[in-house]
Amino acid sequence: MRETFTKGMARNIYYGGAVFFFLVLIGLTVDTVNRLPETDNSQNMTELVIEGKRLWEENNCIGCHTLLGEGAYFAPELGNVYTRFGEDTENIKAFIKYRPVEGIPNRRSMPQFNLTDEQLEALAQFLKYVDGIKTARNWPPNVQG
Amino acid sequence: MKYESQGVAKLYFIAAIALFVGQILFGVTMGLQYVIGDFLFPEIPFNVARMVHTNLLIVWLLFGFMGSAYYLVPEEAERELFAPWLAKLMFWIFLVAGALTILSYLLVPYARLAELTMNDLLPTMGREFLEQPTITKIGIVIVALAFIFNIGMTVLTGRKTVINLVLLTGLVGLAVFFLFSFYNPDNLVMDKYFWWFVVHLWVEGVWELIMASLLAYVLIKVTGVDREVIEKWLYIIIAMALISGLVGTGHHFFWIGAPDYWQWLGSVFSALEPIPFFMMTLFAFNVVNKRRRDHPNKAAVLWALGTAVMAFLGAGVWGFLHTLAPVNYYTHGTQITAAHGHMAFYGAYVMVVLTMISYSMPIMRGQKAGNIKAQVVEMWSFWLMTISMVFITLFLTGAGIAQVYLQRYSDDPLPFMVVQEKIAIFYWLREAAGLVFLIGLILYIYSFFAKGKEVEFVEG
Amino acid sequence: MNAEELELKRASLSALASLLNLTVLPVIGFIFLLFLYKQTQAQTIGRYYAVLGIKINLAAAIALIIVTGLMLLLGGFYSPWTWVFVISYFVFVHALFILVATWILVRSWTGKKLTTTFL
Numbered sequence A: 001m002r003e004t005f006t007k008g009m010a011r012n013i014y015y016g017g018a019v020f021f022f023l024v025l026i027g028l029t030v031d032t033v034n035r036l037p038e039t040d041n042s043q044n045m046t047e048l049v050i051e052g053k054r055l056w057e058e059n060n061c062i063g064c065h066t067l068l069g070e071g072a073y074f075a076p077e078l079g080n081v082y083t084r085f086g087e088d089t090e091n092i093k094a095f096i097k098y099r100p101v102e103g104i105p106n107r108r109s110m111p112q113f114n115l116t117d118e119q120l121e122a123l124a125q126f127l128k129y130v131d132g133i134k135t136a137r138n139w140p141p142n143v144q145g
Numbered sequence B: 001m002k003y004e005s006q007g008v009a010k011l012y013f014i015a016a017i018a019l020f021v022g023q024i025l026f027g028v029t030m031g032l033q034y035v036i037g038d039f040l041f042p043e044i045p046f047n048v049a050r051m052v053h054t055n056l057l058i059v060w061l062l063f064g065f066m067g068s069a070y071y072l073v074p075e076e077a078e079r080e081l082f083a084p085w086l087a088k089l090m091f092w093i094f095l096v097a098g099a100l101t102i103l104s105y106l107l108v109p110y111a112r113l114a115e116l117t118m119n120d121l122l123p124t125m126g127r128e129f130l131e132q133p134t135i136t137k138i139g140i141v142i143v144a145l146a147f148i149f150n151i152g153m154t155v156l157t158g159r160k161t162v163i164n165l166v167l168l169t170g171l172v173g174l175a176v177f178f179l180f181s182f183y184n185p186d187n188l189v190m191d192k193y194f195w196w197f198v199v200h201l202w203v204e205g206v207w208e209l210i211m212a213s214l215l216a217y218v219l220i221k222v223t224g225v226d227r228e229v230i231e232k233w234l235y236i237i238i239a240m241a242l243i244s245g246l247v248g249t250g251h252h253f254f255w256i257g258a259p260d261y262w263q264w265l266g267s268v269f270s271a272l273e274p275i276p277f278f279m280m281t282l283f284a285f286n287v288v289n290k291r292r293r294d295h296p297n298k299a300a301v302l303w304a305l306g307t308a309v310m311a312f313l314g315a316g317v318w319g320f321l322h323t324l325a326p327v328n329y330y331t332h333g334t335q336i337t338a339a340h341g342h343m344a345f346y347g348a349y350v351m352v353v354l355t356m357i358s359y360s361m362p363i364m365r366g367q368k369a370g371n372i373k374a375q376v377v378e379m380w381s382f383w384l385m386t387i388s389m390v391f392i393t394l395f396l397t398g399a400g401i402a403q404v405y406l407q408r409y410s411d412d413p414l415p416f417m418v419v420q421e422k423i424a425i426f427y428w429l430r431e432a433a434g435l436v437f438l439i440g441l442i443l444y445i446y447s448f449f450a451k452g453k454e455v456e457f458v459e460g
Numbered sequence C: 001m002n003a004e005e006l007e008l009k010r011a012s013l014s015a016l017a018s019l020l021n022l023t024v025l026p027v028i029g030f031i032f033l034l035f036l037y038k039q040t041q042a043q044t045i046g047r048y049y050a051v052l053g054i055k056i057n058l059a060a061a062i063a064l065i066i067v068t069g070l071m072l073l074l075g076g077f078y079s080p081w082t083w084v085f086v087i088s089y090f091v092f093v094h095a096l097f098i099l100v101a102t103w104i105l106v107r108s109w110t111g112k113k114l115t116t117t118f119l
């Protein structure tokens, strides 16, 4: 690098740039949080949905599945599973409930979590709520996720 | 070794390498589960193996960063470590806490672990990479605070070099952004949004400061190039990292329910993110080319150059590949993501830690550089691990492209599981490459025990 | 600036133009490179790097545009497997060219030639 570009200048770009863009990120974050109610489906966030989210976490579902494209890539996307399962929470509940304990020979299998009916209902409601989040361009691209 | 207390780094590095082995063993386990679905089911379900794999990665990289800081900071500050005993104490606390957490993943069903650790009091578990029980997270914070106090006091009461200050800033940032892992709102969109304040602002923010300063330190040592020149590079690299990376977080806000403007902001700023990685390559090439001496530790020079190149490939090129919103619309959450994640983590953070170990371990063991045989073995392990990681990335990229086409792009999209079976060949190939990686890692460990002719050191 | 310094400057500019042509300024970078080539004198370091840059970029054009074009032609536009090969190949080989051009740029700054030349 040329001598006209000094270490002091480089340092100032670092400090100035870092502080400036950090403030920009904070500003954008405030704006985003303010606008979220338009898209985040929070009007349907019932107690049951919140319990469902906790169950989702405490059974580490994200360790195999993606949810709105984030998570693991071993098993199908679940952000739109409510749509894929014919917009019926009963189908979701039945699927989770009847997983064989020993798995399906030779295939990737989902564990049997031994959930109660109330817990199944909460999880299914949570997945229904997630399906209602308004993602940009209606992501995922199609029903297969 | 100039200062006695630098020696604590050795403990940290040994633990880091041991956990690295664990990480890879679970990696190849999962690789097999990808193609033989019922392998180890239901004893070790995929999600458990994955938690072990990724959490071990993070924990051993943290061990590596801490060890590197304990080694580097006293030498730069020209004084002993502020409290060597504290560094040793924290080592054991972190090791025991880390080991217990990993064991609990394997021995107790996750839901039971959540119950035992009273997750309901402050629910933080069950989010990708942040699966640790809340109590472990608190432990991490305590260890991090003690560590930063120790390093901070050493830096502030000693010679303040640019390398030390940048490293310290990076480490403080690491600890501060980790605090977002305690924030788990019920609103899923908010949860996802702030989750990235840990994950993205780590790997594409403050960790780049850590990486750049470690690389700068080793390059000064092995090339003898003037410190002024290196510091100027260091500043401009980290400036570009933060200028692009902070707002670049937006490349994760495209499809999670956040406002549409993120598609523009995220695309534009994250498209600039390869620049700091490219500059690291330019920087490393430049100072090695202008070196004032030929350091006897050839292996360390190789690792340093390898880090710069592979970080550029993994983070810069493979990151850019899927970072523009119109592309990410199709690739989001596919094997393309996994391909990028592997090469970026390996190229940037695994390799920079191995560079530090390669440079400092011989010195801590009373030599200037490893003996000739040890270095040859180490360089073999470099090539085996690095080339197999390139292949892992290429196979996953192939799998990802096919997946996108069949499942998302074609007029007649196929279900996820159907597609997975169609692309199984890529997973078999990935598994084969993973086994080569494991062989490379075993050779790497052997290199510390190999006996041979000592190298001669000629000061230039 | 004397003649020697001018050639050194052209050498590093040529190396830069070649890297730019491979990255953010395709075509424009190449035109700039040709322009630099015309300015340089024979047997100088400037000429050496201008020629090297042109060679590298021609090689890249063949490897990237022609080979990918052939892959598309032979594999068919509507087969997923074509895209698997085309995209992986393009990204990887393109990155390798960028790395080589970066090394050449760094060498040009020292005013020396490459120690080994592949082209």
Ligand code: HEM
Binding pocket: A071, A072, A073, A074, B024, B027, B028, B029, B030, B031, B034, B050, B053, B054, B057, B337, B338, B341, B342, B345, B346, B347, B350, B430, B431, B433, B434, B435, B437, B438
């Ligand atoms: C060498 C053999 C390895 C194999 C076979 C392997 C395999 C895997 C598999 C199957 C996954 C889960 C993907 C999914 O969610 O479906 C994964 C995730 C991951 N692995 Fe590895 N891995 C290996 C080495 C490594 C190394 C060396 C690193 C770090 C440098 C690494 C870092 C990661 C990361 C960061 C993830 C999470 C990826 C994401 O969320 O996108 N792995 N690995």
Ligand code: HEM
Binding pocket: A069, A070, A071, B128, B203, B204, B251, B252, B270, B271, B273, B274, B311, B314, B315, B316, B318, B319, B320, B322, B323, B324, B328, B331, B332, B333, B334, B337, B340, B341, B342, B344, B345, B348, B349
């Ligand atoms: C060393 C630095 C980097 C590391 C270690 C890294 C690692 C990762 C990992 C592990 C993920 C997957 C996260 C998840 O599980 O959801 C990811 C995602 C992503 N990364 Fe990086 N990354 C780095 C740099 C970059 C850069 C420089 C770019 C852009 C140029 C980038 C672009 C992306 C994008 C767009 C995604 C989201 C993929 C998706 O939509 O599924 N990354 N990265």
Ligand SMILES: [Fe+2]
Binding pocket: B200, B204, B248, B249, B251, B252
């Ligand atoms: Fe990111």
